[in-house]
Amino acid sequence: MYAIHPPWFYRVLSPKYLLCQVPVRNKVAYLTFDDGPVPEATPMVLDILVNFKIKASFFCVGDNVRKHRDIFDRIMADGHAVGNHSFNHLSGWKASPGAYYNNVMACREYFDSKLFRPPHGRFTPGQYFVLRNDFRFVLWSVLTMDYHPAVSPEQCLLNATENLSPGAIIVFHDSIKSKEKMIYALPGFIEYALARGYTFEVLSPEV
Ligand SMILES: [Zn+2]
Incomplete structure (x- = not known):
């Protein structure tokens, strides 16, 4: 089995510092894309989003x-939001608080954002307490599992549609590994959500 939702203990942290789902009651959802930008996947995502006239949030390495x-410049020019995803996808469980902080700040050398998504969703309390001064952590409410070798494209789509709810933060990956499944599931999911009256918005430190 695999986990579509984040561990429960993330959900008990203050959403002021760590967000798993945006606290709204209306039909708004937040598409997010992790691990890019890469030429093999990101432009295809951007084209799909243009076609649907939808804005999303990209957590960039x-x-x-x-x-x-x-x-990256096209992501910005198209009106999407961006967030920090560390300099080279460092797992918090494999780095000291100091090394982790430096890695996140090395990413910030290339673009500024107050949003941070920890790679693999993994971090330690020490890393959290240091970084929350500079960033709002953004986890997710729905993982499509598009990166998982045992998950089919159809299941990725189901993971997204079956877990859609107001304020949902949905994770896809604009990566080489996930591209095929993501490109299959993304348009179907957007159509599903739009048909049910959902709109899509970008994440910000204020949502
Ligand atoms: Zn990632």
């Missing part, structure tokens, strides 16, 4: 922004 600045 600093080193990918360094390598693919033109794609």
Whole structure:
């Protein structure tokens, strides 16, 4: 089995510092894309979003922004939000608080954002208490599992549609590994949500 929702203890932290779902009652959802930008996946996502006239939030890896600045600039020009996803996708469980902080700040050298999504959703209390001074942590309410080898494209779509609710933060990945499943599931999910009266908004430190 795998977990579509984050661990319960994330949900008891103050949403002022760590957000799993936006506290709204109306039909608003938040699409997020992690691990880009990469030429193999991100432009395809941007094209889909343009077609549907939808804005999303991209949690970018600093080193990918360094390598693919033109794609990052298009994300910004298209009106999407961006968040910090560390410099090179460092797991908090494999780094000291100091090394982790430095890695996140190295990402910030390439773009500024007050949003931070910890890679793999993994961090320690020490890392959290240091970084929450500079960032609002954004986890998710729904993982599509598009990166998981045992999850089919159809199941990714179901993971998203069956867990849609007001304020949902849905995670896809604009990565080479997830591309095929993400490109299958994303348009179907958007159509499903729009048909049920949902709109999509971007994340910000204030939502
Ligand atoms: Zn990631």
